[in-house]
Amino acid sequence: MNAHSMGNKQEELEAIVQQENYDIFAITETWWEDSHNWNAAIDGYQLFRRDRQGKRGGGVAPYVRGGFECLELNNMNDSVECLWVRIKGKANKADIMVGVCYRPLNQDVEANEIFYKQLAEVSR
Template sequence: MLKFVHLNARSLLNKFDEIALVIQSSNADFFAITETWLSSDIADQVVGVNGYQIVRNDRVGRGGGVALYIKNVYRFRVLPIDSHPHLEQLWIETVSCKLPLIVGVTSPVMKLQQSHT
């Protein structure tokens, strides 16, 4: 049975050691994280977790961002998805399962005025 987990991190980097332990102890096949608050100048190796591959879609600007940790036993490809002004997202398709599996992580884009109303 496949195991999927989601976590709203509200900054992956400043809680990374704790979150990495949660990911590893969960033994999840796919671990989705929203509100990573990562930027393109932070390398994947900085937020890498043993036994997992990471795929990210960082927000341009402050906050937001989504990531997906995928257990190393899966081969996958990132699916090309058109950007959407109100949705941060990333999608993958496994290529090593008996049946293809599509996994995604999405998060609505909140504007500053929306988050304070």
């Protein structure tokens, strides 16, 4: 995808986000590389990203509205492409855990088991 078409997609995404006033949204299969740092940010949102290491495609990027206090959890295992963010609850509300995962069609059973283990750990 060239920079021009990526720019058009970003403009479209930003328009939708502003119109719908989302607190959280995410992109999967970002295909971003270091050269895409210039166009990944969206005003008013904190960007978390996990690019696919050593392979083409994949990648996940959750965005959280700037007013929320967030903490990205350490990646628990490189064989599963997930990014987990804990959003601090307001007042007496509980924290919210948000996970964005990319699952390749050919993901093996071992990777599935690792994902389920991660899901159990972050759900505590």
